[in-house]
Amino acid sequence: MASLVFDNVTVDFVVYGSSRSFRSALRGATGGLVRREGAGSSRVTVRALDGLNLSLGHGDRLGIIGHNGAGKTTLLRVCAGVYEPTGGRVISEGRISSLLTTFPGIDLDDSGYENIITIGMFLGMSFDEIQAKMPDIEECSELGEYLTLPCRTYSTGMLIRLGFAIATAVDPEILILDEGLSAGDARFTERAAGRIRDLIQRSHVLVLASHSEALIRAYCNRAILLKEGRLMAEGSVDEVFDAYGELAVAPESGAEAAVT
């Protein structure tokens, strides 16, 4: 059974090479809590996630809501295993696939086919699995003969289609999705939406971050609201969107107040 459990997860970023001016720039920014360690310390840390507890099991489809800099992407990256938390633990069971971008490292000098295999392997597929999925990827990318040519001959839209076709070919148990998963022109966007729907249906657990209420309402059965890396609300999609609405109305306390 696929599961994903967060136990008091905290993520602190140390900002390296921050100058005084950069530090003061950080104070005005929205985002995680900016702090300096000790008196006169030159080390600046940003707390991107603060003591998060979360438990997802089979069938859970979680939407993450929050303003820019609330910690959504960091949370996705922790789910994906890219960042190990600096405090607390993440316990996961099941194959995790993270689609945070449609360009998972396409090499422009390689042909489309070569990229499909290399990226597919990085995404955790075996060579045979990729071969089995090849017709599906070929069809989705709509690239035809272009797949035999180096990717530097592709237009931006074609690169996006290739990346998207590979990225959505995986069979994840736990699927981590960022809304940034764009898909080129309008006609392709329509088809892409169908493909994402299929992908979500194939997965057992979903974590999706988005600003789009429609997207989260369409795919999620649970939601959380993040603000400055802290869990502000948790529950059904309706409840959390209500809380989000209140947050938007409330006067912006911002990061400024948090910095001392």
Added chain:
Amino acid sequence: MGVMAPDYAAAYRDLVGGLQQVGIWGRLGIQETRRRYRRTVIGPFWTTISMGIFILAAGLVWSTLWRQDLTVFLPYLAAGMITWVMITALLLEACDCFIKAEFMLKQISFPYSILVYSLVWRNFIVFLHNMLIFIAVAVFAGIVPSLATLAVVPALVLVGLNAVWFTLLLGLLCTRFRDLQQLISSLLQVGIFVTPVFWRPEQITDEFAALVYLNPLYYMIELVRQPLLGQVAPPEIWLGSIAIAVCGWALTLPFYARFRRRLPYWL
């Protein structure tokens, strides 16, 4: 940072799990080599040719200057030079092996060691290309392969074991401290003159002998060079290389166990 306990289990999973994924790192190494062939007729052989010209010219000049027999000096120079180039290319490229993969490292979770193995493997492929120079020189000098030549296989394995630890260690350190790469490249420019590649260790006076015997690069070069020239390297060279591997891993493992998880944060 820094206060977290070393996680040996995770480091082990990364190193062994990465090694098992030979499908990926083997492929990455070959793809990178193929890229160098693209749109060129002879691809990576261009580096081989330019190195060949250098070895021939330098061999002719120095063997005359130092009154050495060309058929002795040229194979010595060729064998040392191609080994030197492999090891120093690894040292240099190790510095940005994680930095260059920033995009991947921030999107997907995979054993970081894959990047290290693919780098070592790719430089080994380049070494094989450059071996053609040595083979040509050996034919010219009349070096006949013997049983001792076979020692080049364990020698390269030992160099590979060393290469993996220093690539991993430098890759991590350079991701955190970006100045290090500049330092290493300037050290290596001097390195070729103080390491016995152009000259023989017995040519140096006693007061500078430490340059040879305390120089880890000397051990690794001698280890590969001697069997190519038809002799097994003396035991102290083997023991020295093994000691470097043991010490290197003893340093790298705890370091990797502690800081592996910091890597994506440093990017």
